[in-house]
Amino acid sequence: MDAGGGLHVTVIRDKEKYRTVSVDVAHVEGRKQVRARHGELVGVTEWIANDLDPGDYMVTVGGPKPLQRVGRAVTIKAAQVAQLEFKIEPIDLVGTVSRGNTRVPHAEITLKSHQGGWESLVTTNEEGTFEEELWQGGRILAAVSVGGASAPYIFLDEIHDDPSVRWDIKIPSGTVSGRVFDARSGKPIAGASITLDSKLPDDSNKSLGTTADESGHFAFDGVGAGAQSVYAEASRYLTSAPQSFVLQDDERKDLEVALMPAARYPLLVVGTDDRPVAGAFVVHAALPEGELPVTDGQGRVDVDFDPNLGALMAILPRSGSFALYGVPPAAEIPDTPVRIIVPPPAASLAIRAEDDQTGMPVPNARLLIRYNGEFLPPALTVFLGRLRAVQFTADRAGQFFFADLPPGMYELWPYLRSSEAAEIMHGGKAPAAALPVTAGAYSATLKVGSGHNHSNGIEIAK
Known part of the structure; x- marks a missing residue:
């Protein structure tokens, strides 16, 4: 027992009724249990295991029937014997x-x-x-x-x-079923994702998901009584508005879920040399479910969005800078692709967020940017962060860094709460800094806190 530890198990029971019981010792490895030892107690109460590797174990004493089980956790230490006592009280x-x-x-x-x-x-x-x-x-x-x-x-x-x-x-005996179909053609949408959110009488919440079959049909069985909400989503379609209702015990609810096709807006992405940019991602904040749109070998791509709402699109080549293109609400869909020019990268920007009272860095401060008059909303920056590894949240030193920026006007707002971002985008605050970027390395220190944000100076290095 020099390298390992020992385990002494005592099982107190009615030995006439439970003459033979088993002992299983399993090594706990993360979420898995790996059996380490097994033994039986026949007419006796004590069992010993030696040379167990140090670590966490689960010890189970069992009988021949399925629920005749009792288990306890134990930690084995080197050169020590752990004691466990079980008392069977059925x-x-x-x-x-x-x-x-x-x-x-x-x-x-x-x-x-x-x-x-x-x-x-x-x-x-x-x-x-x-x-x-x-x-x-x-x-x-x-x-x-x-x-x-x-x-x-x-x-x-x-x-x-x-x-x-x-x-x-x-x-639960309720059933929620239905059909998902194209709102314009009436054709079923196979593979649509349907989500059922339930609020049960005990105030607990439950969410279930399923997929429509080839005929667009879906079903949730065993749904509990209570308030329900169902919505569907599919690639190339807009997410449906939730259908809400209250389900009773044993009730069957049948739904018709119509999905409106998203508008397909054609783009042609080129560089300043007029060559097509292949493999560029084109994203916007309300992108429908499915694969991200990406330009083909000729720089062409069709982007889906709700034509009633419009969209601010970010064009992100796999390297280099980026471009923005905004489509206003209710705009007509062009017959030929709209030409988007991605400028070459020209600048970098290093930002430090400081507390306006102490001058200490503010980790986890967030940054809202308006580029050439267009806000990059937080929902869009999620895509930018994912595709370009750009962080719009300050690190532990309160710092942000952006490389490969195109020329233009950059207005900056540091903020701490999501409600602040909404206020800023509705014109509630002046920018903390406004940088007319041409080329070179830029740095800025932004003050955060006390209900106001302002720039503490901008340094430009060429």
Whole structure:
């Protein structure tokens, strides 16, 4: 036992009733348990394991029946013997599984003990009932699978350590189904993603997702009574407005979900040399679900958006600078691609955010930028950060850095809360700094706090 540790297990029980019990020792590795030792106690109460590697273990004592399990965690230390004592005090667990007012035969119930770490399966009989001896109560995660249900019913419950416990499981019996189709052509939209958000009577929230089949149909089974909201989304379509309703027990709700095709706006992306820019991403804040639009070998791309809202598009080649192009609401879709010129990179910008009282750096400050009169909204900067590894949130030293910037006017606002960004974009604050960028390396120090933002000086290095 020089390198490892030991484990001394004592199992107190009625040895006439439980003459033989098993002991399983599993090494806990992250979320996995790897069996390390196994043994049996036949008419005795003590069991010893030596030469165990130091670490965390789960020890389970079990009998021949599925719920005759009790488990405990233990830490093994080098050259030490850990002591564990188990006392078997059985619980007579009698239960039923019902769906609506009907008992469910042959329902499979998988139970996982939160404290003991063990997992086991029981099944209801022809009458939809079961009776088992349970050795460990407490918090139990249960998954109930019944015939005809698209997914198991999963819930968390507490089973008290009483000699006899009644456990009646009621599976939610509501159904929400429907069809997703093109609002203009009426054709089904296969593969559309449908989300069901539920607020149940106990004030808990639950979200489920599914996919429409080839005929556009979808179904959620086992939906609990309460307030529901359903919406759908698909590539090349606008996300539907949520349909909200209250579902009763055993009720079946059938929905028609129409998706409006997104406008397809044609672009031609070129460089200042008039050569097409292939492989450039074109993104905007309300981009529909699906793959990001990217220019082909001729620099062409069609971008989807809601024509009623318009869009501010960011054109992001795989390297170099970027360009912005705004489409106003209700604009007509052109017959030929709109030509977008991406200027060459000309400048870099280093920014430091400081507290306006202490002069200390402000980590996690955020930055709103208006470029040539167009705001880059936070939803759009998510794409910029993902595709270009650009951070619009200050690091621990309160610093931002932007490389490969095109020439133009850059107006800067540091902010701390999302509500501030909305206020700034509605004209509520003057910019902290305004930089007419041509070429070179620029730096700025911006003051943050006390309800106002202002520049503390801008240095330009050529």
